[in-house]
Amino acid sequence: MLKNTSRDSRVIIIGGGFGGLFAAQALKSAPLDVTLIDRHNYHLFQPLLYQVATGSLSPGEIAAPLRGILSGQKNTRVLLGDVVEIDPVSKQVRLADGGSFDYDFLIVAAGSQTSYYGHDGWQQWAPGLKTLEEATNIRHKILYAFEVAERLSDPAQRRAWLTFTIVGGGPTGVELAGAIGEIARQTLKNDFRSIRPKEAQIILLDGAPRLLTTFPEDLARKAEEFLAKLGVQARMGARVTEVDQDGLSFQMNGSQEHLSTKTVIWAGGVTASLLATTVAKRTGAETDHGGRIKVGPNLTIANFPDIYVIGDLALYTDPDGKPLPGVAQVAMQQGSYAAKAIVRKIKGEPAPKPFKYFDKGSLAVIGRAAAVANIFGVHVSGLPAWLVWAFIHLMYIVEFQSRILVFIQWAIQDLTFSRGARLITGVAPSDFNFNREMASENTAEAAKAEPEAAPVR
Amino acid sequence: MLKNTSRDSRVIIIGGGFGGLFAAQALKSAPLDVTLIDRHNYHLFQPLLYQVATGSLSPGEIAAPLRGILSGQKNTRVLLGDVVEIDPVSKQVRLADGGSFDYDFLIVAAGSQTSYYGHDGWQQWAPGLKTLEEATNIRHKILYAFEVAERLSDPAQRRAWLTFTIVGGGPTGVELAGAIGEIARQTLKNDFRSIRPKEAQIILLDGAPRLLTTFPEDLARKAEEFLAKLGVQARMGARVTEVDQDGLSFQMNGSQEHLSTKTVIWAGGVTASLLATTVAKRTGAETDHGGRIKVGPNLTIANFPDIYVIGDLALYTDPDGKPLPGVAQVAMQQGSYAAKAIVRKIKGEPAPKPFKYFDKGSLAVIGRAAAVANIFGVHVSGLPAWLVWAFIHLMYIVEFQSRILVFIQWAIQDLTFSRGARLITGVAPSDFNFNREMASENTAEAAKAEPEAAPVR
Numbered sequence: 001m002l003k004n005t006s007r008d009s010r011v012i013i014i015g016g017g018f019g020g021l022f023a024a025q026a027l028k029s030a031p032l033d034v035t036l037i038d039r040h041n042y043h044l045f046q047p048l049l050y051q052v053a054t055g056s057l058s059p060g061e062i063a064a065p066l067r068g069i070l071s072g073q074k075n076t077r078v079l080l081g082d083v084v085e086i087d088p089v090s091k092q093v094r095l096a097d098g099g100s101f102d103y104d105f106l107i108v109a110a111g112s113q114t115s116y117y118g119h120d121g122w123q124q125w126a127p128g129l130k131t132l133e134e135a136t137n138i139r140h141k142i143l144y145a146f147e148v149a150e151r152l153s154d155p156a157q158r159r160a161w162l163t164f165t166i167v168g169g170g171p172t173g174v175e176l177a178g179a180i181g182e183i184a185r186q187t188l189k190n191d192f193r194s195i196r197p198k199e200a201q202i203i204l205l206d207g208a209p210r211l212l213t214t215f216p217e218d219l220a221r222k223a224e225e226f227l228a229k230l231g232v233q234a235r236m237g238a239r240v241t242e243v244d245q246d247g248l249s250f251q252m253n254g255s256q257e258h259l260s261t262k263t264v265i266w267a268g269g270v271t272a273s274l275l276a277t278t279v280a281k282r283t284g285a286e287t288d289h290g291g292r293i294k295v296g297p298n299l300t301i302a303n304f305p306d307i308y309v310i311g312d313l314a315l316y317t318d319p320d321g322k323p324l325p326g327v328a329q330v331a332m333q334q335g336s337y338a339a340k341a342i343v344r345k346i347k348g349e350p351a352p353k354p355f356k357y358f359d360k361g362s363l364a365v366i367g368r369a370a371a372v373a374n375i376f377g378v379h380v381s382g383l384p385a386w387l388v389w390a391f392i393h394l395m396y397i398v399e400f401q402s403r404i405l406v407f408i409q410w411a412i413q414d415l416t417f418s419r420g421a422r423l424i425t426g427v428a429p430s431d432f433n434f435n436r437e438m439a440s441e442n443t444a445e446a447a448k449a450e451p452e453a454a455p456v457r
Numbered sequence: 458m459l460k461n462t463s464r465d466s467r468v469i470i471i472g473g474g475f476g477g478l479f480a481a482q483a484l485k486s487a488p489l490d491v492t493l494i495d496r497h498n499y500h501l502f503q504p505l506l507y508q509v510a511t512g513s514l515s516p517g518e519i520a521a522p523l524r525g526i527l528s529g530q531k532n533t534r535v536l537l538g539d540v541v542e543i544d545p546v547s548k549q550v551r552l553a554d555g556g557s558f559d560y561d562f563l564i565v566a567a568g569s570q571t572s573y574y575g576h577d578g579w580q581q582w583a584p585g586l587k588t589l590e591e592a593t594n595i596r597h598k599i600l601y602a603f604e605v606a607e608r609l610s611d612p613a614q615r616r617a618w619l620t621f622t623i624v625g626g627g628p629t630g631v632e633l634a635g636a637i638g639e640i641a642r643q644t645l646k647n648d649f650r651s652i653r654p655k656e657a658q659i660i661l662l663d664g665a666p667r668l669l670t671t672f673p674e675d676l677a678r679k680a681e682e683f684l685a686k687l688g689v690q691a692r693m694g695a696r697v698t699e700v701d702q703d704g705l706s707f708q709m710n711g712s713q714e715h716l717s718t719k720t721v722i723w724a725g726g727v728t729a730s731l732l733a734t735t736v737a738k739r740t741g742a743e744t745d746h747g748g749r750i751k752v753g754p755n756l757t758i759a760n761f762p763d764i765y766v767i768g769d770l771a772l773y774t775d776p777d778g779k780p781l782p783g784v785a786q787v788a789m790q791q792g793s794y795a796a797k798a799i800v801r802k803i804k805g806e807p808a809p810k811p812f813k814y815f816d817k818g819s820l821a822v823i824g825r826a827a828a829v830a831n832i833f834g835v836h837v838s839g840l841p842a843w844l845v846w847a848f849i850h851l852m853y854i855v856e857f858q859s860r861i862l863v864f865i866q867w868a869i870q871d872l873t874f875s876r877g878a879r880l881i882t883g884v885a886p887s888d889f890n891f892n893r894e895m896a897s898e899n900t901a902e903a904a905k906a907e908p909e910a911a912p913v914r
Contacts, residue, residue, distance in 0.1 A: 041600060058515035067648035077650040080604045099608065143498060147537045151556065191524035193534040 008033040008075070009346050012093055012103040014083045014275065016043050016066045018328040019109035019311030022335030024076055025069075030343045034076040035101060037093070041065055041080050044132060047328060047393060050172060052135040053265075054142065054179035055187075059132045083110070083275060088283050088304050105306045105342045108279055108293075109335065112312035112326055115271035115290070122243040126264035129172060138265055142180060145263045146188060149195045160260040162200045165248055167240055168267030169206030170214070171364040174223055176265055177204045178366035181230025186368075202231055203259065205238040205250060212372070214325060215362060219372040222381040226366035240268070270326060272313050283307065288315050288323070297354030299338055308341070310334035316355065324357050333357060363389045465490040465532070466803050469550055469560040471540045471732065473500050473523045475785040476768030477566035479792030481533055482526075487800045491533040492558060494550070498522055498537050501589060504785060504850060507629060509592035510722075511599065511636035512644075516589045540567070540732060545740050545761050562763045562799045565736055565750075566792065569769035569783055572728035572747070579700040583721035586629060595722055599637060602720045603645060606652045617717040619657040622705055624697055625724030626663030627671070628821040631680055633722055634661040635823035638687025643825075659688055660716065662695040662707060669829070671782060672819060676829040679838040683823035697725070727783060729770050740764065745772050745780070754811030756795055765798070767791035773812065781814050790814060820846045 008031050013020045016038035024036045042063040051057040066078045085094040086106070094100045114128025127134050127141070142164065149161040166177045184200035191197065204211070204227065211227075211234055212220040224234050235252065242249040247260045272291035280287045285301045286294040292315035293301065299314065301307045311331030316324050324330045337355045344352060361375035363385065371385035380388065465488050470477045473495035481493045499520040508514040523535045542551040543563070551557045571585025584591050584598070599621065606618040621637050623630045641657035648654070661668070661684065668684075668691055669677040681691050692709065699706040704717045729748035737744045742758045743751040749772035750758065756771065758764045768788030773781050781787045794812045801809060818832035820842065828842035837845065 041604065058517035060515035065648075067645070071647040078648075079608070080601075144537075147498065151536070188524070190528040191522075191535075 009104040010035065010102060011105045011107065011342060012037065012101055013107045013109060014038075014093065015109035015111055015311070016040070016078075017046070017109060017111050017311060017331060019111075019331035019335040020107065021066070021069065022332045023107050023109065023308075023310065023339045024073070024335075026336045026339030027076070027343070028073050030075065030339075030346070032075055032342070032346065034073075035079060035103075036066065036070065036076060037079045037081050037083055037095070037101075038066060039080070039082045041067065041078075043069060045393075046130070049129055049132070049135050050175045050179060052132065053129055053138040053176065054183060055139050056179070059136065063132060084278070086275075086279055086282055088307060091306070103306075105308070105345075107308045107310060107335070107338050107342075108275065108313060109309075109311045109331065110273040110275040110313050112270040112290075113273050114266060115269045116266065117269065119243070122240075122266065125243045125245055126167065126248075126266040128266045129176070130270070141263050141265075142183065146192065146195065146197060146200075148262075150192050151194075156260070158195065159201075160247065161262045162195065162197075163203065163247075163259065163261035164200060164263045164265075165203045165205065165259060165261045166265045166267055167205050167248075168269065169204055169208060169211040169234065169236065170267060171212065171362070173204055173206070173267035174211060174227065174364050174366060176267060177202055177232045177234075178227055178230055178370075181227065181232045182367045185230060198231065200231070201261075202233065203261070204232055204234045205240065205248075206234075206236055207239045209236055211236070212364060215364070215372060215374055216379055219374060219379050219381060223364060223366055223372045226370045226372075226381075230367050270312065276313050279307075279309070285309075286315075290315075292323075298341055298351055299334055299355050308338035310338055316357075318357065319354075327362075329360060330357055363392070365389050466561040467492065467559060468562045468564065468799060469494065469558055470564040470566060471495075471550065472566035472568055472768070473497070473535075474503070474566060474568050474768060474788060476568075476788035476792040477564065478523070478526065479789040480564050480566065480765075480767070480796045481530070481792075483793045483796030484532070484800070485530050487532065487796075487803070489532055489562075489799070489803065491530075492536060492560075493523065493527065493533060494536045494538050494540055494552070494558075495523060496537070496539045498524065498535075500526060502850075503587070506586055506589070506592050507632045507636060509589065510586055510595040510633065511640060512596050513636070516593065520589060541735070543732075543736055543739055545764060548763070560763075562765070562802075564765045564767060564792070564795050564799075565732065565770060566766075566768045566788065567730040567732040567770050569727040570730050571723060572726045573723065574726065576700070579723065582700045582702055583624065583705075583723040585723045586633070587727070598720050598722075599640065603649065603652065603654060603657075605719075607649050608651075613717070615652065616658075617704065618719045619652065619654075620660065620704075620716065620718035620720070621657060622660045622662065622716060622718045622721045623724055624662050624705075624721065625726065626661055626665060626668040626691065626693065627724060628669065628819070630661055630663070630724035631668060631684065631821050631823060633724060634659055634689045634691075635684055635687055635827075638684065638689045639824045642687060655688065657688070658718075659690065660718070661689055661691045662697065662705075663691075663693055664696045666693055668693070669821060672821070672829060672831055673836055676831060676836050676838060680821060680823055680829045683827045683829075683838075687824050727769065733770050736764075736766070742766075743772075747772075749780075755798055755808055756791055756812050765795035767795055773814075775814065776811075784819075786817060787814055820849070822846050 010033045011027060013023050013036045016036055020036060021043050024034060027034050042065050045062040048057060048062040052059055052062060070076050070078055081099060082096040083093050084096045091103050092100050093103065114130050116122045127137055129135060129138060145161045149158045152158045164180050166173045180202050184197045188197040210220050211223055227234060238250045238252040240248060240250045243264055247258060248264055249256060249258045276287065276291045276293050280293055283301045283304050293309045293313060294315045295301060295309045299308045299310055301309060311334060312326040318324065334355060341352055361373060363371060363373045365371040365386060369383050369386045371389045373380045373385035373388050375388060467490045468484060470480050470493045473493055477493060478500050481491060484491050499522050502519040505514060505519040509516055509519060527533050527535055538556060539553040540550050541553045548560050549557050550560065571587050573579045584594055586592060586595060602618045606615045609615045609618065623634045637659050641654045645654040667677050668680055684691060695707045695709040697705060697707045700721055704715060705721055706713060706715045733744065733748045733750055737750055740758045740761050750766045750770060751772045752758060752766045756765045756767055758766060768791060769783040791812060798809055818830060820828060820830045822828040822843060826840050826843045828846045830837045830842035830845050832845060
């Protein structure tokens with residue numbers, strides 16, 4: 001297996017998410033030459049991305065530079081690059097910029113991306129929440145919507161701008177909806193003069209019969225109660241059929257409905273990142289409908305014992321036939337496993353026992369100091385669940401500095417309901433155009449009229 | 458003056474910077490109908506912008522939503538909009554989106570923008586530092602430069618990517634240069650494998666004979682010493698003649714020089730924002746070469762006693778004939794003055810005494826815990842000056858939350874030299890193209906060769 005030279009074996013890790021980073025860190029003291037390649041220069045703590053999208057945290061607080069995290073690890077280099085091709089025969093990966101790198105072992109941890117199930121055109125109107133850029137874009141959309149509504153006098157238009165729709169009733173959708181509810185009910189309470197932010201409609205749609213299908217039913221019911229208190233309507237069994245700049249159509253109970261809504265956020269599903277297709281093609285690996293690559297019990301691809309596929313990109317089936325979910329826990333454990341397997345191999349030790357996922361439970365947060373949690377089978381909700389959530393998330397945030405800051409920020413926000421990071425930077429969202437929206441109105445009047453809607457003056 | 462109706466007089470404030478915000482806050486309890494219009498939804502604490510540009514702080518930490526700051530002020534509304542026209546006869550302002558608003562009193566506080574002295578084409582290669590977008594763009598440029606250098610083997614190219622040039626030796630230029638010096642010497646010390654970040658060249662150019670011309674000479678000399686310790690070369694008497702994607706040409710001591718540098722930052726000067734031209738045209742007001750509007754002793758435009766012009770946009774000449782500098786202190790004091798003058802007028806009281814600037818002094822920070830300060834004529838440098846600087850800036854940061862966070866972040870950073878916010882988000886800078894840079898090289902080799910430049914492996 002190893003080439004007969006004095007140099008250390010080369011491990012290339014594609015992706016600096018939970019899987020790739022944990023693999024790299026687990027290789028810290030191994031006699032290996034490790035290269036971690038990522039398109040971004042930072043590790044992103046994805047579970048808190050919705051807090052950036054809703055103005056509670058700044059991008060810098062949930063992301064940490066990969067170089068910084070790994071700077072003390074002398075056997076590891078970090079490269080900023082986009083892997084677009086692999087050659088499993090000559091054992092090489094190639095980057096979009098033309099650079100190529102040889103490997104002895106490859107760990108593919110390129111993650112997942114938002115899936116619109118064949119309707120990619122919807123992305124323009126309904127951004128997903130996978131990257132920092134999308135999170136700040138969503139933040140701008142939400143905040144702009146209130147700004148536009150403040151300037152409009154037409155009740156129907158104003159209503160459309162104050163209607164926020166989240167597609168997808170998994171943890172991300174639930175957390176987003178809860179946070180938007182809180183923005184409307186608490187954060188912006190006194191900020192406007194013509195509109196009352198709490199008039200905002202927040203609608204959470206999902207095709208499933210209930211929220212949080214990966215959670216026990218009693219917790220999903222609790223979550224729905226918490227959401228209702230924040231003004232969020234959960235509409236289950238709804239299948240989206242169209243999204244455009246004015247709103248969204250869906251089928252529900254056999255009938256077609258239309259919702260006039262200017263802000264739609266897509267938390268509806270993910271698919272393996274593009275690289276999965278390339279890897280599958282080059283190795284002949286099987287993939288599932290979500291594009292995930294089928295791996296064996298030790299996380300390698302059939303016939304390619306030196307290529308490990310981990311995290312959201314991997315389709316790993318438990319001994320009892322259940323595929324593992326695309327969550328951080330799975331990626332981290334698989335990253336550590338792959339690292340261990342490689343180290344054993346170069347030491348000439350026997351391969352480790354097949355990978356086994358140790359499920360610690362699942363958590364979703366709904367607004368301020370409320371959450372639902374299933375921890376080792378124990379169902380917890382409300383403040384205790386929130387405390388568990390806060391503790392676990394803080395412990396995992398990679399950088400010491402971020403950890404303290406996030407904690408203090410939460411404490412202050414929970415006392416004050418303020419959201420310091422609710423800034424609108426960059427250009428306006430593509431579907432936002434004051435000129436267009438205002439064309440039919442006398443805006444000077446719009447801003448001053450409507451006394452019934454301006455209770456505070 | 459006042460129309461004979463029961464409604465309150467309308468004050469429109471254009472701009473939510475130091476001047477506009479202070480004016481709005483000073484009108485808090487006045488019987489007036491106040492509207493603050495800004496293109497952004499936040500107040501930006503500009504003196505700390507360089508810390509966002511150099512990855513010490515996140516945008517959210519130096520900006521606070523205007524609505525939040527003013528939400529308790531019931532006589533005030535905030536509008537997101539871009540004022541493009543004023544009619545001083547019918548007393549109306551018009552926005553880019555077509556909306557228009559009547560005023561009884563107008564406060565123009567639209568600020569300044571970067572000036573390239575007629576060479577606007579340079580902006581593409583040498584961004585200024587006036588907005589959050591520019592700050593994050595500069596941050597990306599600086600961090601990308603190290604990433605690219607890490608991938609290059611050609612020494613000349615590598616050198617060009619590791620050469621950082623700041624044009625302008627005022628406080629912003631000095632602070633930027635010091636922060637980049639610290640990044641190269643401390644923050645990134647262990648982060649790379651092929652390059653040594655401290656090999657970076659940091660060059661500070663200015664046409665003046667010395668740095669910090671608005672400071673006393675002994676402090677400017679001190680600043681130059683502090684900068685030299687961080688590896689910054691100050692080259693004075695240099696007049697830039699050209700900037701393009703590969704570098705910058707300048708004249709110095711009568712000869713022409715060229716610098717191969719991939720990162721150029723423009724801290725070379727400002728001019729009044731575009732609105733000044735319109736205001737001058739409509740009112741017949743005089744302007745100076747920087748586009749600033751000449752105002753009388755009570756900050757109004759000749760013949761328009763209800764139009765106040767304050768801050769960077771105003772050319773106010775002291776009784777001894779010296780125009781006031783474009784700094785936050787001046788804007789804040791002028792904002793408060795304009796508010797006071799308006800309140801007196803509606804109460805039928807005599808106009809206040811002519812505006813008088815109370816100069817508290819000036820400050821510039823050079824890297825970690827070092828600064829120079831001229832406080833009420835007392836010259837201070839080193840740690841004491843830094844402490845004064847930190848105290849004053851913290852006190853002025855608008856939101857309670859930001860104040861605590863910034864303080865803690867600084868404390869942690871000064872202990873650890875880390876910069877948590879050094880993220881590269883968004884698209885790559887326009888002049889950055891791995892493909893182009895790499896085309897002539899075997900990048901796999903580039904990354905692995907050059908043993909003399911990779912001392913840590």
